[in-house]
Amino acid sequence: MTTEIRTRYAPSPTGYLHVGGLRTALYNYLFAHGHGGKLLLRVEDTDRTRLVEGAVENFLDIFNWLGITFDESPKVGGPHAPYVQSERLSLYVAATKRLAEDGHAYPCFCSSERLDQVRAEQQAASKPPMYDRHCRELSKSDSFARIAAGEPHVWRMAVPVNEVVEIDDLIRGKVSFETATIDDQVLMKSDGFPTYHLANVVDDHDMRISHVIRGEEWLPSTPKHVLLYRFFGWEPPRFAHLPLLLNPDRSKMSKRSGDVAVEAYRDKGILPEALLNFVALLGWHPQDEREFFTLRELVKEFSLDRVNKAGAVFDQAKLKWMNTEYVARLSSEDIWNGVAPLLPESLLDEANSRVRYAVESLRPGAESYADLSGKVVEAFSVPDDKLDAWDDAQLALVGDVADALAALPAAQWNDFEALIASFKSAANVAGANRGLKGKGIWMTLRMAMTGREHGPELGRLIGMWGREGTLNRLHGAVAKRLSSESRA
């Protein structure tokens, strides 16, 4: 029989979700769900000095936005609750006691000053900085007397002297470590909280975690964990260490260069589907050359043996491209619902059909809702006065077109396609009468109505503006030209 696949995402509550954490959580989700297993969220808040208020709620909130769900978590509970380490202290205490009784852990009374000094000396002698095991040889009776006397202490693991610990990583294969290079890690801190090493082993076992899928930065401490499993007599889970997400300079991705918080991408207008899709492809590749996947499809396609070993640079430009693709695939309704809240009320007050037409007309190439709303606002803006170095023919052209448009039956303004055709013929007729053609016609009208030389197709713009808005722009341009002429 096969045991149930259970994975976990175990962040410390530092206040925001790192995109690397997202990738880790996503792979855990994909792996678990792809095997009919479960993913759980466990909060590793054993460092009291780094607690951030509201961090857990924030995680839940952002994962909810992403559409990643946890089968067990502090929020929904589960058979192995609580899912917050600070609420599981008695477990770690019991575990430490057990290790101490078996001689696998010992109390250490060294002050942090002494530790610092030892470390400094070792580094000065360019030797590896490791605990010198000063307290390991203390007699049990001595130690217990000092503990009873209330002397501050930590508990360290007694790492075997000359052994080789081998781990069989699902992504990297066999990796081995000599115990001589492994430090006597602190398991229990003097404040009574466990370190990550102890807590994650105790909890992963207690929560029946079958696969530990985490970042590569954990690979060097994995032998410590393996040793702990052995001390406890527990079967260790399978390990899979994911390649790191990198800055453009190939260092571990950090705040230093660009955004690392998922929240930042959300605020920037990146769609959750796009972010998930993009991040999934950082370190993993499907069997074929497809690159667009829904979460569902990812669950189906994902496998650990197609995860790469080398770190991946988080390419902002490609993310932007992918988001643009996702925006392009949105339904008219979805994109309207995304953009409308970002538009000024003055626009929404108007007949929405024209604003919707603007959204539809302007969406090709839009990178996000915010980008598109900006384009809409810009399209509706009225040109300010300036330039107008037109000759008489251009002036007359603008007047002619205004007259022609004014004469259009009202219904025409509600039929955008027909309107474009009418506008084009009006412009061409006027152009022919005034001796203008091609750009002479169009750039003149464009400058008259928008005040800029670049922008959306004119025929569409007048549809967005409607009869009144269009005629106002045309008449306004003529008036401005005439007034500047009289001034001159």
Next chain:
RNA sequence: GGCGCGUUCGUCUAGGGGUCUAGGACGCUGGCCUCUCACGCCGGUAACACGGGUUCGAAUCCCGUACGCGCUACCA
């Protein structure tokens, strides 16, 4: 310094001894389309870190070197 991991176009990657004069995507870039910009379409640019092996044959296997990164806390 020690330990560990890694190394295919600028970036994400395909590739698992011959089908590779190394494929796709982003970026960059040339052209087309066009009232302009954008979009779209067509094309181009650019990589197997290096050195030894093994083999008839290596991007693919082995060893070494270099370089990069990670870890080296009473942080995770």
